[in-house]
Amino acid sequence: MDKALFIAMTGAKHNMLAQANRANNLANLSTTGFRADFEQARSMGVYYGDGQPTRAYAMTESPRADFTQGPMNATNNPLDAAIQGQGFFAVQAPDGTEAYTRAGNFAVDANGMLRTMNGLPVLGAGGPINIPENEKVQIGADGTISIVGQGQGPEAMVDVGQLKLVNPDIQTIEKGDDGLFRQRDGEIAPAAVEVTVRGGMLEGSNVNAIDEFTQILSLARQYEMQVKLMKTAEENSTSSAQLLQMS
Incomplete structure:
Protein backbone atom coordinates (compact mmCIF):
# COMPACT_ATOMS: atom_id res chain seq x y z
CA MET A 1 0.00 0.00 0.00
CA PHE A 67 -0.63 29.28 32.72
CA THR A 68 -1.81 32.77 31.83
CA GLN A 69 -3.92 34.16 34.66
CA GLY A 70 -7.66 34.25 34.13
CA PRO A 71 -9.99 37.15 34.96
CA MET A 72 -10.72 37.97 38.60
CA ASN A 73 -14.41 37.98 39.53
CA ALA A 74 -15.76 39.36 42.80
CA THR A 75 -18.28 37.04 44.49
CA ASN A 76 -18.41 38.44 48.04
CA ASN A 77 -18.52 34.83 49.26
CA PRO A 78 -16.11 34.65 52.24
CA LEU A 79 -15.12 31.07 51.36
CA ASP A 80 -14.10 31.99 47.81
CA ALA A 81 -10.43 32.69 47.14
CA ALA A 82 -8.32 33.51 44.10
CA ILE A 83 -4.55 33.44 43.73
CA GLN A 84 -3.03 36.65 42.48
CA GLY A 85 -0.20 35.82 40.08
CA GLN A 86 1.59 32.48 40.18
CA GLY A 87 0.79 29.67 42.60
CA PHE A 88 -1.67 26.91 43.45
CA PHE A 89 -3.95 25.70 46.23
CA ALA A 90 -3.03 22.28 47.63
CA VAL A 91 -5.82 19.68 47.78
CA GLN A 92 -6.10 15.99 48.51
CA ALA A 93 -6.78 13.97 45.37
CA PRO A 94 -9.18 10.99 45.44
CA ASP A 95 -6.21 8.61 45.65
CA GLY A 96 -4.98 10.36 48.81
CA THR A 97 -2.04 12.12 47.19
CA GLU A 98 -1.42 15.85 47.21
CA ALA A 99 -2.38 17.74 44.06
CA TYR A 100 -2.75 21.38 43.05
CA THR A 101 -5.48 23.55 41.59
CA ARG A 102 -6.28 27.16 40.83
CA ALA A 103 -9.98 26.75 41.64
CA GLY A 104 -10.75 28.47 44.94
CA ASN A 105 -14.52 28.05 45.14
CA PHE A 106 -14.52 26.30 48.52
CA ALA A 107 -17.34 25.13 50.78
CA VAL A 108 -17.64 23.59 54.25
CA ASP A 109 -19.30 20.16 54.48
CA ALA A 110 -21.57 18.87 57.26
CA ASN A 111 -18.52 17.77 59.27
CA GLY A 112 -16.85 21.17 59.07
CA MET A 113 -14.18 20.11 56.53
CA LEU A 114 -13.22 22.64 53.89
CA ARG A 115 -13.61 21.15 50.42
CA THR A 116 -13.46 22.17 46.78
CA MET A 117 -16.64 22.19 44.71
CA ASN A 118 -15.60 18.72 43.49
CA GLY A 119 -15.56 17.46 47.09
CA LEU A 120 -11.78 17.30 47.50
CA PRO A 121 -10.39 18.21 50.95
CA VAL A 122 -8.46 21.48 50.96
CA LEU A 123 -5.05 21.10 52.60
CA GLY A 124 -3.32 23.26 55.15
CA ALA A 125 0.08 22.92 56.77
CA GLY A 126 -1.09 20.00 58.92
CA GLY A 127 -3.46 18.28 56.52
CA PRO A 128 -7.16 18.83 55.69
CA ILE A 129 -8.64 22.02 57.13
CA ASN A 130 -11.63 21.97 59.48
CA ILE A 131 -13.66 25.11 60.19
CA PRO A 132 -15.85 25.21 63.33
CA GLU A 133 -19.33 26.69 63.27
CA ASN A 134 -19.05 30.44 63.19
CA GLU A 135 -20.69 33.80 62.78
CA LYS A 136 -18.13 35.03 60.26
CA VAL A 137 -15.22 33.63 58.29
CA GLN A 138 -12.60 35.31 56.15
CA ILE A 139 -9.49 34.32 54.21
CA GLY A 140 -6.44 36.56 54.48
CA ALA A 141 -3.89 37.47 51.83
CA ASP A 142 -1.49 34.80 53.11
CA GLY A 143 -4.19 32.11 53.14
CA THR A 144 -4.92 32.36 56.86
CA ILE A 145 -8.52 31.41 57.69
CA SER A 146 -10.05 33.37 60.57
CA ILE A 147 -13.48 33.01 62.14
CA VAL A 148 -15.73 34.66 64.70
CA GLY A 149 -17.25 31.89 66.81
CA GLN A 150 -20.99 31.59 67.29
CA GLY A 151 -22.26 34.09 69.83
CA GLN A 152 -18.97 36.00 69.80
CA GLY A 153 -18.24 39.59 68.80
CA PRO A 154 -15.90 40.83 66.04
CA GLU A 155 -13.12 41.26 68.60
CA ALA A 156 -13.12 37.49 69.19
CA MET A 157 -11.83 36.59 65.71
CA VAL A 158 -9.35 33.72 65.84
CA ASP A 159 -7.24 31.84 63.28
CA VAL A 160 -8.32 28.25 62.64
CA GLY A 161 -6.02 27.28 59.81
CA GLN A 162 -4.02 28.37 56.80
CA LEU A 163 -4.33 27.28 53.20
CA LYS A 164 -1.27 25.50 51.85
CA LEU A 165 -0.15 27.64 48.93
CA VAL A 166 2.57 26.34 46.63
CA ASN A 167 4.49 27.81 43.73
CA PRO A 168 6.34 25.03 41.87
CA ASP A 169 8.18 25.66 38.63
CA ILE A 170 5.56 25.37 35.88
CA GLN A 171 8.12 23.49 33.77
CA THR A 172 8.07 20.65 36.31
CA ILE A 173 4.32 20.14 36.66
CA GLU A 174 1.71 18.51 34.47
CA LYS A 175 -2.07 18.30 34.38
CA GLY A 176 -3.71 14.94 35.01
CA ASP A 177 -6.91 13.57 33.50
CA ASP A 178 -8.72 14.77 36.63
CA GLY A 179 -7.76 18.39 35.88
CA LEU A 180 -5.39 18.59 38.86
CA PHE A 181 -1.71 19.51 38.62
CA ARG A 182 1.13 17.42 40.03
CA GLN A 183 4.90 17.51 39.89
CA ARG A 184 6.32 15.09 37.35
CA ASP A 185 8.77 13.61 39.83
CA GLY A 186 5.93 12.80 42.26
CA GLU A 187 7.40 14.99 44.98
CA ILE A 188 5.29 17.27 47.18
CA ALA A 189 5.79 20.97 46.57
CA PRO A 190 6.78 23.02 49.64
CA ALA A 191 4.59 25.84 50.93
CA ALA A 192 5.41 29.21 49.34
CA VAL A 193 5.02 32.34 51.45
CA GLU A 194 5.21 34.60 48.39
CA VAL A 195 1.86 33.42 47.01
CA THR A 196 -0.91 35.99 47.55
CA VAL A 197 -4.62 35.22 47.96
CA ARG A 198 -7.60 37.51 47.39
CA GLY A 199 -10.60 36.54 49.48
CA GLY A 200 -14.15 36.93 48.20
CA MET A 201 -13.03 36.52 44.59
CA LEU A 202 -12.70 33.72 42.04
CA GLU A 203 -10.39 33.35 39.08
CA GLY A 204 -12.22 32.57 35.88
CA SER A 205 -11.10 30.28 33.08
CA ASN A 206 -8.25 31.61 30.92
Whole structure:
Protein backbone atom coordinates (compact mmCIF):
# COMPACT_ATOMS: atom_id res chain seq x y z
CA MET A 1 0.00 0.00 0.00
CA ASP A 2 1.21 3.52 -0.77
CA LYS A 3 3.33 4.99 2.04
CA ALA A 4 1.57 8.34 1.57
CA LEU A 5 -1.59 6.75 2.96
CA PHE A 6 0.08 6.06 6.32
CA ILE A 7 1.63 9.54 6.41
CA ALA A 8 -1.74 11.20 5.84
CA MET A 9 -3.35 8.91 8.39
CA THR A 10 -1.00 10.04 11.16
CA GLY A 11 -1.69 13.67 10.28
CA ALA A 12 -5.45 13.12 10.35
CA LYS A 13 -5.17 11.33 13.70
CA HIS A 14 -3.31 14.28 15.20
CA ASN A 15 -5.90 16.71 13.82
CA MET A 16 -8.68 14.71 15.52
CA LEU A 17 -6.85 14.70 18.86
CA ALA A 18 -6.14 18.43 18.57
CA GLN A 19 -9.81 19.17 17.84
CA ALA A 20 -10.85 17.16 20.90
CA ASN A 21 -8.37 19.15 22.99
CA ARG A 22 -9.70 22.49 21.74
CA ALA A 23 -13.29 21.35 22.23
CA ASN A 24 -12.47 20.47 25.85
CA ASN A 25 -11.09 23.98 26.33
CA LEU A 26 -14.32 25.49 25.03
CA ALA A 27 -16.37 23.21 27.28
CA ASN A 28 -14.50 24.66 30.28
CA LEU A 29 -14.98 28.29 29.28
CA SER A 30 -16.87 28.93 32.53
CA THR A 31 -14.93 26.56 34.81
CA THR A 32 -13.36 28.32 37.79
CA GLY A 33 -9.56 28.41 37.64
CA PHE A 34 -9.38 26.28 34.47
CA ARG A 35 -6.11 26.31 32.55
CA ALA A 36 -6.42 25.86 28.78
CA ASP A 37 -4.45 23.05 27.15
CA PHE A 38 -2.30 23.35 24.05
CA GLU A 39 -2.06 20.53 21.53
CA GLN A 40 1.37 19.66 20.21
CA ALA A 41 2.77 17.41 17.50
CA ARG A 42 5.99 17.05 15.53
CA SER A 43 7.30 15.13 12.56
CA MET A 44 9.10 11.88 13.33
CA GLY A 45 11.31 10.33 10.69
CA VAL A 46 11.08 6.59 10.06
CA TYR A 47 14.49 4.94 9.78
CA TYR A 48 15.33 1.54 8.34
CA GLY A 49 19.00 0.89 9.02
CA ASP A 50 21.60 3.47 8.06
CA GLY A 51 20.90 6.52 5.96
CA GLN A 52 18.14 9.07 5.80
CA PRO A 53 14.56 8.45 6.95
CA THR A 54 12.27 7.02 4.30
CA ARG A 55 9.35 9.21 5.35
CA ALA A 56 8.06 11.27 8.29
CA TYR A 57 4.97 10.65 10.40
CA ALA A 58 3.13 13.12 12.64
CA MET A 59 3.59 12.22 16.31
CA THR A 60 1.49 13.69 19.11
CA GLU A 61 3.46 14.90 22.12
CA SER A 62 2.38 15.59 25.68
CA PRO A 63 0.26 18.76 25.64
CA ARG A 64 1.13 21.75 27.81
CA ALA A 65 -1.21 23.95 29.81
CA ASP A 66 -1.54 27.70 29.37
CA PHE A 67 -0.63 29.28 32.72
CA THR A 68 -1.81 32.77 31.83
CA GLN A 69 -3.92 34.16 34.66
CA GLY A 70 -7.66 34.25 34.13
CA PRO A 71 -9.99 37.15 34.96
CA MET A 72 -10.72 37.97 38.60
CA ASN A 73 -14.41 37.98 39.53
CA ALA A 74 -15.76 39.36 42.80
CA THR A 75 -18.28 37.04 44.49
CA ASN A 76 -18.41 38.44 48.04
CA ASN A 77 -18.52 34.83 49.26
CA PRO A 78 -16.11 34.65 52.24
CA LEU A 79 -15.12 31.07 51.36
CA ASP A 80 -14.10 31.99 47.81
CA ALA A 81 -10.43 32.69 47.14
CA ALA A 82 -8.32 33.51 44.10
CA ILE A 83 -4.55 33.44 43.73
CA GLN A 84 -3.03 36.65 42.48
CA GLY A 85 -0.20 35.82 40.08
CA GLN A 86 1.59 32.48 40.18
CA GLY A 87 0.79 29.67 42.60
CA PHE A 88 -1.67 26.91 43.45
CA PHE A 89 -3.95 25.70 46.23
CA ALA A 90 -3.03 22.28 47.63
CA VAL A 91 -5.82 19.68 47.78
CA GLN A 92 -6.10 15.99 48.51
CA ALA A 93 -6.78 13.97 45.37
CA PRO A 94 -9.18 10.99 45.44
CA ASP A 95 -6.21 8.61 45.65
CA GLY A 96 -4.98 10.36 48.81
CA THR A 97 -2.04 12.12 47.19
CA GLU A 98 -1.42 15.85 47.21
CA ALA A 99 -2.38 17.74 44.06
CA TYR A 100 -2.75 21.38 43.05
CA THR A 101 -5.48 23.55 41.59
CA ARG A 102 -6.28 27.16 40.83
CA ALA A 103 -9.98 26.75 41.64
CA GLY A 104 -10.75 28.47 44.94
CA ASN A 105 -14.52 28.05 45.14
CA PHE A 106 -14.52 26.30 48.52
CA ALA A 107 -17.34 25.13 50.78
CA VAL A 108 -17.64 23.59 54.25
CA ASP A 109 -19.30 20.16 54.48
CA ALA A 110 -21.57 18.87 57.26
CA ASN A 111 -18.52 17.77 59.27
CA GLY A 112 -16.85 21.17 59.07
CA MET A 113 -14.18 20.11 56.53
CA LEU A 114 -13.22 22.64 53.89
CA ARG A 115 -13.61 21.15 50.42
CA THR A 116 -13.46 22.17 46.78
CA MET A 117 -16.64 22.19 44.71
CA ASN A 118 -15.60 18.72 43.49
CA GLY A 119 -15.56 17.46 47.09
CA LEU A 120 -11.78 17.30 47.50
CA PRO A 121 -10.39 18.21 50.95
CA VAL A 122 -8.46 21.48 50.96
CA LEU A 123 -5.05 21.10 52.60
CA GLY A 124 -3.32 23.26 55.15
CA ALA A 125 0.08 22.92 56.77
CA GLY A 126 -1.09 20.00 58.92
CA GLY A 127 -3.46 18.28 56.52
CA PRO A 128 -7.16 18.83 55.69
CA ILE A 129 -8.64 22.02 57.13
CA ASN A 130 -11.63 21.97 59.48
CA ILE A 131 -13.66 25.11 60.19
CA PRO A 132 -15.85 25.21 63.33
CA GLU A 133 -19.33 26.69 63.27
CA ASN A 134 -19.05 30.44 63.19
CA GLU A 135 -20.69 33.80 62.78
CA LYS A 136 -18.13 35.03 60.26
CA VAL A 137 -15.22 33.63 58.29
CA GLN A 138 -12.60 35.31 56.15
CA ILE A 139 -9.49 34.32 54.21
CA GLY A 140 -6.44 36.56 54.48
CA ALA A 141 -3.89 37.47 51.83
CA ASP A 142 -1.49 34.80 53.11
CA GLY A 143 -4.19 32.11 53.14
CA THR A 144 -4.92 32.36 56.86
CA ILE A 145 -8.52 31.41 57.69
CA SER A 146 -10.05 33.37 60.57
CA ILE A 147 -13.48 33.01 62.14
CA VAL A 148 -15.73 34.66 64.70
CA GLY A 149 -17.25 31.89 66.81
CA GLN A 150 -20.99 31.59 67.29
CA GLY A 151 -22.26 34.09 69.83
CA GLN A 152 -18.97 36.00 69.80
CA GLY A 153 -18.24 39.59 68.80
CA PRO A 154 -15.90 40.83 66.04
CA GLU A 155 -13.12 41.26 68.60
CA ALA A 156 -13.12 37.49 69.19
CA MET A 157 -11.83 36.59 65.71
CA VAL A 158 -9.35 33.72 65.84
CA ASP A 159 -7.24 31.84 63.28
CA VAL A 160 -8.32 28.25 62.64
CA GLY A 161 -6.02 27.28 59.81
CA GLN A 162 -4.02 28.37 56.80
CA LEU A 163 -4.33 27.28 53.20
CA LYS A 164 -1.27 25.50 51.85
CA LEU A 165 -0.15 27.64 48.93
CA VAL A 166 2.57 26.34 46.63
CA ASN A 167 4.49 27.81 43.73
CA PRO A 168 6.34 25.03 41.87
CA ASP A 169 8.18 25.66 38.63
CA ILE A 170 5.56 25.37 35.88
CA GLN A 171 8.12 23.49 33.77
CA THR A 172 8.07 20.65 36.31
CA ILE A 173 4.32 20.14 36.66
CA GLU A 174 1.71 18.51 34.47
CA LYS A 175 -2.07 18.30 34.38
CA GLY A 176 -3.71 14.94 35.01
CA ASP A 177 -6.91 13.57 33.50
CA ASP A 178 -8.72 14.77 36.63
CA GLY A 179 -7.76 18.39 35.88
CA LEU A 180 -5.39 18.59 38.86
CA PHE A 181 -1.71 19.51 38.62
CA ARG A 182 1.13 17.42 40.03
CA GLN A 183 4.90 17.51 39.89
CA ARG A 184 6.32 15.09 37.35
CA ASP A 185 8.77 13.61 39.83
CA GLY A 186 5.93 12.80 42.26
CA GLU A 187 7.40 14.99 44.98
CA ILE A 188 5.29 17.27 47.18
CA ALA A 189 5.79 20.97 46.57
CA PRO A 190 6.78 23.02 49.64
CA ALA A 191 4.59 25.84 50.93
CA ALA A 192 5.41 29.21 49.34
CA VAL A 193 5.02 32.34 51.45
CA GLU A 194 5.21 34.60 48.39
CA VAL A 195 1.86 33.42 47.01
CA THR A 196 -0.91 35.99 47.55
CA VAL A 197 -4.62 35.22 47.96
CA ARG A 198 -7.60 37.51 47.39
CA GLY A 199 -10.60 36.54 49.48
CA GLY A 200 -14.15 36.93 48.20
CA MET A 201 -13.03 36.52 44.59
CA LEU A 202 -12.70 33.72 42.04
CA GLU A 203 -10.39 33.35 39.08
CA GLY A 204 -12.22 32.57 35.88
CA SER A 205 -11.10 30.28 33.08
CA ASN A 206 -8.25 31.61 30.92
CA VAL A 207 -9.80 30.10 27.77
CA ASN A 208 -10.14 32.54 24.86
CA ALA A 209 -13.34 31.47 23.13
CA ILE A 210 -12.61 33.25 19.83
CA ASP A 211 -9.11 31.78 19.58
CA GLU A 212 -10.30 28.26 20.40
CA PHE A 213 -13.11 28.39 17.85
CA THR A 214 -10.74 29.73 15.18
CA GLN A 215 -8.28 26.91 15.91
CA ILE A 216 -11.04 24.31 15.65
CA LEU A 217 -12.00 25.61 12.19
CA SER A 218 -8.36 25.54 11.09
CA LEU A 219 -7.91 21.98 12.35
CA ALA A 220 -11.07 20.90 10.55
CA ARG A 221 -9.64 22.20 7.26
CA GLN A 222 -6.38 20.39 7.91
CA TYR A 223 -8.27 17.17 8.63
CA GLU A 224 -10.16 17.47 5.33
CA MET A 225 -6.84 17.93 3.51
CA GLN A 226 -5.42 14.77 5.10
CA VAL A 227 -8.52 12.78 4.16
CA LYS A 228 -8.27 13.99 0.56
CA LEU A 229 -4.63 12.91 0.49
CA MET A 230 -5.63 9.44 1.71
CA LYS A 231 -8.25 9.27 -1.03
CA THR A 232 -5.67 10.31 -3.63
CA ALA A 233 -3.25 7.64 -2.38
CA GLU A 234 -6.01 5.05 -2.70
CA GLU A 235 -6.82 6.15 -6.24
CA ASN A 236 -3.15 6.01 -7.24
CA SER A 237 -2.85 2.52 -5.79
CA THR A 238 -5.93 1.38 -7.75
CA SER A 239 -4.58 2.88 -10.97
CA SER A 240 -1.22 1.20 -10.46
CA ALA A 241 -2.91 -2.17 -9.93
CA GLN A 242 -4.89 -1.75 -13.15
CA LEU A 243 -1.76 -0.93 -15.13
CA LEU A 244 -0.04 -4.04 -13.80
CA GLN A 245 -3.02 -6.16 -14.82
CA MET A 246 -2.88 -4.77 -18.39
CA SER A 247 0.86 -5.37 -18.81
